[in-house]
Amino acid sequence: MARYGMALDYKNCINCKACEVACKEENGILMGADKHRIWVGTGEIEGEYPLLSIASNTFYPSQCQHCDDAPCQEVCPTNATYYDENSIVRVDPEKCILCSYCMNACPYDARYVDDRTVTVDKCNFCTDTRLDRGEVTTACQATCPTKVRIFGDLDDPESEISQVLRERESKTLKAHLGTNPKLFYLL
Amino acid sequence: MNIKDIKEFVATIPYNKVSIKDLLAFEKTPRNMLLAVLIVAFLAMFVIGVAIYLKHGHHAYGVTREHPWGLLIAVYIFFVVSSTGLCIVGSLGDVFGFKDYMMISKRAIFGSIVTILAGFAVIAFEIGHPVTMLIYNVLTPGFTSAIWWMGTLYGMYLTFMIIEFVFLLKNDMKMAKYFGLTGLLVGLSAHSNLGSVFGFLNARPISNGVYYPTYFILTAFITGIYLAFIMYGFRYKLKFPENATKMLVNLGKIQGLLLSILIFFVTWKMLTDVYGGMPNRAEVGVHIFESWTFWAEVILAIFIPLFIILKDMGRNVLGMFWASMSGMVGIMFMRYNLVHDTQLKPLQMLKKTEYQLTPEWVHYLPSSTEVMISLGGLGLCLAMYYVGTKVFNLDADEHH
Ligand code: SF4
Ligand code: SF4
Ligand code: SF4
Numbered sequence: 001m002a003r004y005g006m007a008l009d010y011k012n013c014i015n016c017k018a019c020e021v022a023c024k025e026e027n028g029i030l031m032g033a034d035k036h037r038i039w040v041g042t043g044e045i046e047g048e049y050p051l052l053s054i055a056s057n058t059f060y061p062s063q064c065q066h067c068d069d070a071p072c073q074e075v076c077p078t079n080a081t082y083y084d085e086n087s088i089v090r091v092d093p094e095k096c097i098l099c100s101y102c103m104n105a106c107p108y109d110a111r112y113v114d115d116r117t118v119t120v121d122k123c124n125f126c127t128d129t130r131l132d133r134g135e136v137t138t139a140c141q142a143t144c145p146t147k148v149r150i151f152g153d154l155d156d157p158e159s160e161i162s163q164v165l166r167e168r169e170s171k172t173l174k175a176h177l178g179t180n181p182k183l184f185y186l187l
Numbered sequence: 188m189n190i191k192d193i194k195e196f197v198a199t200i201p202y203n204k205v206s207i208k209d210l211l212a213f214e215k216t217p218r219n220m221l222l223a224v225l226i227v228a229f230l231a232m233f234v235i236g237v238a239i240y241l242k243h244g245h246h247a248y249g250v251t252r253e254h255p256w257g258l259l260i261a262v263y264i265f266f267v268v269s270s271t272g273l274c275i276v277g278s279l280g281d282v283f284g285f286k287d288y289m290m291i292s293k294r295a296i297f298g299s300i301v302t303i304l305a306g307f308a309v310i311a312f313e314i315g316h317p318v319t320m321l322i323y324n325v326l327t328p329g330f331t332s333a334i335w336w337m338g339t340l341y342g343m344y345l346t347f348m349i350i351e352f353v354f355l356l357k358n359d360m361k362m363a364k365y366f367g368l369t370g371l372l373v374g375l376s377a378h379s380n381l382g383s384v385f386g387f388l389n390a391r392p393i394s395n396g397v398y399y400p401t402y403f404i405l406t407a408f409i410t411g412i413y414l415a416f417i418m419y420g421f422r423y424k425l426k427f428p429e430n431a432t433k434m435l436v437n438l439g440k441i442q443g444l445l446l447s448i449l450i451f452f453v454t455w456k457m458l459t460d461v462y463g464g465m466p467n468r469a470e471v472g473v474h475i476f477e478s479w480t481f482w483a484e485v486i487l488a489i490f491i492p493l494f495i496i497l498k499d500m501g502r503n504v505l506g507m508f509w510a511s512m513s514g515m516v517g518i519m520f521m522r523y524n525l526v527h528d529t530q531l532k533p534l535q536m537l538k539k540t541e542y543q544l545t546p547e548w549v550h551y552l553p554s555s556t557e558v559m560i561s562l563g564g565l566g567l568c569l570a571m572y573y574v575g576t577k578v579f580n581l582d583a584d585e586h587h
Contacts, residue, residue, distance in 0.1 A: 071388075075329075075333065098245075105387075109253065
């Protein structure tokens with residue numbers, strides 16, 4: 001039983017979007033702008049030429065935060081959204097009634113409707129694809145040219161992610177909402 | 188009680204046998220004809236809307252990833268608020284024993300049954316898998332989910348309302364009172380749970396908090412009184428007999444009080460939203476304040492009816508009939524606004540150039556399919572009510 005999380009060295013992101021492609025490919029995500037488990041957020045560059053703010057030109061790669069206290073799980077009327085044995089927040093399409101409550105409740109816009117099952121889908125750390133095959137990396141992590149992502153077991157003190165989180169400062173998104181995300185942005 | 192008793196009980200429920208011919212035998216006045224044509228048109232729209240939905244799913248609706256709840260959720264809320272409201276009005280007489288209101292109990296309780304059925308008919312085509320819902324609501328209940336509580340309690344409520352109605356028909360006031368009280372309590376908790384569906388959202392500061400769960404009860408009572416005026420207006424073709432006038436004048440006065448309280452609710456909600464300065468709430472509050480739908484709600488549902496009530500201290504029953512029409516349109520805006528405003532603010536995950544333009548506000552426009560199913564819900568409600576007026580005696584029995 002692991003407690004999987006992900007650390008993102010987000011300042012290394014070059015907005016190549018390879019992770020978005022890899023996720024679609026590996027997990028068979030349908031085409032279409034709305035159908036995404038992962039995205040790269042891009043802030044507008046601030047300032048007037050020539051006084052442009054380079055600091056504002058940051059990319060925010062993101063996906064489901066795998067909250068420890070996930071609002072999407074709390075609001076699900078049929079427990080279709082659940083924590084699996086590795087603390088990964090997942091959706092069981094058998095039980096999902098598509099009430100869309102979770103889409104409204106997730107503060108991170110991490111959920112969308114999969115048109116094949118007509119249920120809600122989101123990042124599941126590649127559980128039913130790569131992890132089930134015995135791999136130890138996620139598709140978005142493996143493909144990243146600048147190695148932004150570190151995926152691993154937060155409960156294992158020897159794992160790379162635990163070491164990195166010990167050594168470097170990090171933040172979580174919208175921490176004030178008390179969702180306790182397991183996605184950490186390295187500062 | 189064995190099976191035989193139950194059979195006997197059911198067999199002795201008083202009702203009139205009506206044929207299709209009886210249903211079509213209404214006075215062919217222009218007003219009645221217009222209403223009949225409208226109902227048939229709405230029912231046809233329901234069929235067409237549902238057919239389009241079954242073919243295209245949610246793609247037939249205007250809902251998106253950013254705005255997953257649309258018009259049908261608002262219409263569902265509209266109907267269940269109406270139901271709860273009618274249940275409150277109906278309970279005044281048979282549960283709380285206010286003699287003057289006894290005459291409306293049966294009609295109001297019947298109204299509460301048809302409105303909630305219409306609500307269920309509409310929501311069945313918004314929830315993606317209603318059958319799965321019935322199964323897994325029971326097998327793996329999500330006790331932390333306000334939708335679970337709301338749905339389950341409303342299911343129980345409908346059962347109690349039907350039983351109460353049967354006892355009212357049989358003139359068994361004691362049993363009607365027990366089931367009425369239970370139904371009322373379950374209905375009120377179901378209804379405030381519906382408010383908490385929004386109140387629990389910590390991702391949406393504009394809706395988070397105690398406001399909606401309490402405000403829903405208040406607006407339900409208000410809606411119930413509007414519907415009482417409308418039902419009686421049609422029942423007596425706007426020529427109200429003395430006992431009805433007496434009751435309606437009283438209801439009008441109560442309405443005046445409730446609307447004044449509602450003004451406090453809305454004013455302080457707006458003031459704390461806008462001037463409370465909470466990020467993600469203040470700017471949404473300003474946006475709501477500047478939207479025409481908010482003013483449609485305030486003017487139609489509050490100002491016009493309150494003006495009519497205050498002008499003659501509630502004695503203008505005919506005026507209140509029309510004001511109640513305005514009120515119900517306003518209440519529809521109120522429900523739409525609640526659903527839309529909750530989702531107005533984008534969640535700001537910086538998805539700027541990738542998947543969407545930066546919307547300053549999330550846009551939503553109901554699709555024609557959604558409008559058709561919504562009007563269809565209204566058609567269903569009116570049709571069921573009309574049939575009910577023929578099949579059952581909804582007036583108080585003479586010896587009361
Ligand atoms: S980010 Fe959203 S979808 Fe993911 S666990 Fe948190 S609340 Fe749920
Ligand atoms: S849409 Fe599905 S996963 Fe989301 S809350 Fe409803 S039932 Fe649960
Ligand atoms: S972990 Fe897997 S499922 Fe999640 S965003 Fe990355 S590639 Fe997609």
